[in-house]
Amino acid sequence: MRQQISVVTLGVADLDRSRRFYRDGFGWSPVFENEEIVFYQMNGFVLGLFRTAALEADMNRAGLSHPAAFALAHNVSARDDVAPLMERLAKAGGSVIRAADEPPHGGLRGYVADPDDHAWEIAWNPAWPIDEHGHVTFAVS
């Protein structure tokens, strides 16, 4: 089976609030939106914001909870870009979970939760190549 993920879907309580967070915080533009879902074209896959009730219905599973045992990482291209982006995300409705500091493997990273408590790691990791399309290749630091 191909090592492939097509969509990362986040359940959100308020689609407008989330759309604003991703626009004002990250500066991202949807490729599609309706009253239940917003899609963003990412680097090789699609990010979806889906009303949690609709995600629960689609999944056939109620009572989805948070904070959850997962994180998404967004990498920036310079060490000095980490803190300003984290500030921008906090101003846009996010909450800083961990201020930026150096992880054991090097670089710099912090964590911000989006309005639904989904954790975003904002990282500068000079060891991992990112090409002009935003595609990331694993490399040992």
Add this chain to the structure above:
Amino acid sequence: MRQQISVVTLGVADLDRSRRFYRDGFGWSPVFENEEIVFYQMNGFVLGLFRTAALEADMNRAGLSHPAAFALAHNVSARDDVAPLMERLAKAGGSVIRAADEPPHGGLRGYVADPDDHAWEIAWNPAWPIDEHGHVTFAVS
């Protein structure tokens, strides 16, 4: 800010159990592994399985819970590939949350939870192009 995610990290209770699930269920091979984390090179980003306790320490946040309000989708290339993959995932230690059926937008999809209750949508969606590198482009069905 680039519309970019570098890493999708899943917190897992037992790294060996998860590694077996992703190997025997999806047939995936790690690009890196140690006692705390396993990385898979995906289509333009990296999937990480991280011991939940280590993820909590990294995130500076305790009590991560499940089932969580998010899902990852793996798309297959033919309608008839959905059910066999779901069976294989269930045999490898996953749990079927929703048997495959047709969503309102067409195609076919079902949901399987991994051993840590992370939800995977297994989908056939003929509307979304997937190139030879596994990179997915959003398209309206």
